[in-house]
Amino acid sequence: MALAEEIGRIPEVLVAERVEHVRYAIRDIAVVAEQLSREGKRIIPLNIGDPLNFDFQTPAHLVEAVEKAIRDGKNGYAPSLGLDEALEAIRTDAERKGIRNIQTVFVTYGVSEAADICLTALVNRGENVLVPRPDYPIYSAILAKLEAEVNFYRLDENRDWEPDLEDLENKVNEKTRALVVISPNNPTGSVYSRKTLEALIDLARRRHLLIITDEIYEKLILDGDPHYPVASLAPDLPVVTLNGLSKAYLAPGWRVGWVVVSGPAQATQSYVENLKKLVRARLSANFPMQYAIRPALEGPQDHLKEVIAKLRARRDLTMSWAGATPGVRCVRPRGAFYAFPRFEIASNDEEFAKQLLLEKHVLIVHGSGFGMTKGTSYFRLVFLPQEPLLLEAYRKLGDFLRKAL
Numbered sequence: 001m002a003l004a005e006e007i008g009r010i011p012e013v014l015v016a017e018r019v020e021h022v023r024y025a026i027r028d029i030a031v032v033a034e035q036l037s038r039e040g041k042r043i044i045p046l047n048i049g050d051p052l053n054f055d056f057q058t059p060a061h062l063v064e065a066v067e068k069a070i071r072d073g074k075n076g077y078a079p080s081l082g083l084d085e086a087l088e089a090i091r092t093d094a095e096r097k098g099i100r101n102i103q104t105v106f107v108t109y110g111v112s113e114a115a116d117i118c119l120t121a122l123v124n125r126g127e128n129v130l131v132p133r134p135d136y137p138i139y140s141a142i143l144a145k146l147e148a149e150v151n152f153y154r155l156d157e158n159r160d161w162e163p164d165l166e167d168l169e170n171k172v173n174e175k176t177r178a179l180v181v182i183s184p185n186n187p188t189g190s191v192y193s194r195k196t197l198e199a200l201i202d203l204a205r206r207r208h209l210l211i212i213t214d215e216i217y218e219k220l221i222l223d224g225d226p227h228y229p230v231a232s233l234a235p236d237l238p239v240v241t242l243n244g245l246s247k248a249y250l251a252p253g254w255r256v257g258w259v260v261v262s263g264p265a266q267a268t269q270s271y272v273e274n275l276k277k278l279v280r281a282r283l284s285a286n287f288p289m290q291y292a293i294r295p296a297l298e299g300p301q302d303h304l305k306e307v308i309a310k311l312r313a314r315r316d317l318t319m320s321w322a323g324a325t326p327g328v329r330c331v332r333p334r335g336a337f338y339a340f341p342r343f344e345i346a347s348n349d350e351e352f353a354k355q356l357l358l359e360k361h362v363l364i365v366h367g368s369g370f371g372m373t374k375g376t377s378y379f380r381l382v383f384l385p386q387e388p389l390l391l392e393a394y395r396k397l398g399d400f401l402r403k404a405l
């Protein structure tokens with residue numbers, strides 16, 4: 001039989017239905033941009049929160065720590081929970097921030113894997129988890145994989161994108177297992193007040209929800225707002241705190257994150273056992289990179305001053321542009337490096353982002369990629385680029401927007 005004929009008879013590989021609901025617009029739209037780049041077009045990427053794409057560098061003492069680890073032959077598997085000195089540094093750092101009742105600490109392959117493990121150990125099929133909308137889509141993607149439900153609660157644009165507590169209260173049902181909190185927030189740049197965090201804690205306490213708090217941007221606060229680790233405000237509750245080296249320590253490619261589980265021992269015992277089982281089942285996180293954790297948490301923090309100064313200037317530039325551009329409304333971001341403006345356009349948000357990319361070669365992500373309803377016209381801008389590049393992107397975006405109004 002001819003090969004072509006035989007190939008024609010091979011049935012298509014059947015795929016898992018659960019992937020149908022997995023979406024990750026931040027990278028999905030980049031596929032079109034990659035094609036344009038291959039055609040020689042210069043794209044301005046305001047889509048991915050990777051500081052290393054611009055004028056930010058991993059602090060030298062962290063690079064040296066990893067290089068030394070590699071040279072010293074630390075290239076085998078790590079202990080499943082993580083390198084002892086890293087675990088100790090994470091625990092000490094958490095205690096310094098007022099987190100008590102720590103039940104376990106482990107290192108993961110970024111906050112992304114941390115979220116995956118923490119949700120996998122928790123939810124059964126058909127249960128749901130409260131996730132803020134607009135969302136950081138990794139949570140929805142993981143829940144889709146687990147055949148669990150995303151239960152979106154509203155962030156309120158009119159209150160600086162803080163959670164709408166009434167909406168949140170109404171969303172809890174008998175299948176709700178956890179509350180995801182992200183502050184400073186991606187994609188809105190908001191930093192929640194202590195009062196808001198206490199209200200979220202109060203809800204979790206009354207409705208018996210596990211709090212999963214993603215604090216990856218805790219050190220990237222632009223206007224001096226205080227950061228309150230959620231777990232430090234709720235020592236009586238089971239709280240999972242996620243953090244890592246990707247953002248404030250400028251090493252997203254190292255894929256280093258960690259988890260701190262705190263709360264009463266009796267309430268967290270089975271959950272911690274489940275987590276440890278999953279952590280063992282995936283062998284270990286990256287080994288040499290874990291040698292950067294202690295120097296990151298305990299060494300010089302000088303780079304942060306420069307990072308925050310750059311981000312503040314670029315945020316201010318973003319706000320000046322938004323204020324001066326007809327058809328743009330934008331809440332002032334106070335943390336992280338994202339703005340989430342609304343454009344007064346008639347077209348569909350995804351189509352707008354695609355056409356902007358094709359015509360002006362500026363890559364931004366449409367709000368429906370962050371769970372916003374189709375037909376609304378929000379977009380996420382990453383304001384990491386140097387000022388000249390950012391200005392060029394905003395000029396092009398402004399030109400394109402003028403035509404779309």
Ligand SMILES: Cc1ncc(COP(=O)(O)O)c(C=O)c1O
Nearest residue numbers: 049110111112136186244246257
């Ligand atoms: C809120 C939030 N959590 C987690 C991550 C991913 O972190 P990691 O690189 O550690 O997987 C990001 C990355 O953009 C994020 O914005």
